Amino acid sequence: IFYLHYHSCFRTLCCKGPPPPRPEYDVVCIGLMGSGKTSLLSRLCSEATDNIVPTTGFSIKAVPFQNAILNVKELGGADSIKKYWSRYYQGSQGVVFILDSASSEEDLEVARTELHSALQHPQLCTLPFLILANHQDKPAARSVQEIKKYFELEPLARGKSWILEGSTVDNMDMVKESFGQLIHLLEEKDHEIGRI
Ligand SMILES: Nc1nc2c(ncn2[C@@H]2O[C@H](COP(=O)(O)OP(=O)(O)OP(=O)(O)O)[C@@H](O)[C@H]2O)c(=O)[nH]1
Ligand SMILES: [Mg+2]
Numbered sequence: 623i624f625y626l627h628y629h630s631c632f633r634t635l636c637c638k639g640p641p642p643p644r645p646e647y648d649v650v651c652i653g654l655m656g657s658g659k660t661s662l663l664s665r666l667c668s669e670a671t672d673n674i675v676p677t678t679g680f681s682i683k684a685v686p687f688q689n690a691i692l693n694v695k696e697l698g699g700a701d702s703i704k705k706y707w708s709r710y711y712q713g714s715q716g717v718v719f720i721l722d723s724a725s726s727e728e729d730l731e732v733a734r735t736e737l738h739s740a741l742q743h744p745q746l747c748t749l750p751f752l753i754l755a756n757h758q759d760k761p762a763a764r765s766v767q768e769i770k771k772y773f774e775l776e777p778l779a780r781g782k783s784w785i786l787e788g789s790t791v792d793n794m795d796m797v798k799e800s801f802g803q804l805i806h807l808l809e810e811k812d813h814e815i816g817r818i
Contacts (some may be wrong), residue, residue, distance in 0.1 A: 646684075646691045648713055652740060653720035653754050654733050654796035655699035658756040660682040662720065663694055663752045666798070671791070676700060680710060687798070690805045694718065706735070716808050718801075720755045723788070725770060733775050741779055750807035751784035752800060759790040783807045 660734035766788045787800040
């Protein structure tokens with residue numbers, strides 16, 4: 623009886639301690655202007671989204687998830703900022719690329735070019751990518767399958783770790799789920815480095 627009591631006391635004390643610190647990862651978030659980067663990141667931080675303006679320069683948010691914290695650096699998508707994106711890649715451990723699935727053919731082409739250069743950039747090419755085909759709520763949105771084909775992801779990103787998911791600001795559960803998959807890839811990479 624004493625043992626049982628002692629045991630449950632021990633458990634009570636230990637199990638109610640502070641939770642272990644969550645790992646943090648530095649992630650860069652890119653995508654054309656209006657693709658929804660700030661909207662999705664603000665929602666993930668439970669911030670209001672009614673007064674969002676285009677990002678000038680960059681903006682950093684610590685986005686909390688159950689098992690990790692992502693320090694996400696969003697780089698503005700305007701043409702004047704886009705040309706400097708690569709200056710801000712250093713130190714990133716993962717990449718989030720957001721695109722507007724309902725944009726014009728022309729803009730989609732630009733998004734594809736940008737994604738391809740990110741996937742091939744020396745500072746990003748070995749990192750896990752989360753690609754979100756956003757604006758899926760719009761009738762004109764291309765499906766995730768169409769985007770995958772159009773962006774030639776399978777041939778180009780072969781051998782890399784990437785995730786492509788549809789998204790919309792109206793379904794944040796799905797967005798959280800997609801970020802969860804990215805966190806899983808970041809953790810795997812962390813363990814790989816630990817083994818070397
Ligand atoms: N219908 C719809 N609108 C969206 C979605 N995501 C974002 N928007 C809208 O798109 C507009 C631009 O969103 P932002 O979050 O500012 O886009 P951004 O990628 O941060 O743009 P920059 O900072 O200029 O690079 C806003 O009016 C959002 O409300 C979506 O999934 N569906
Ligand atoms: Mg923005």
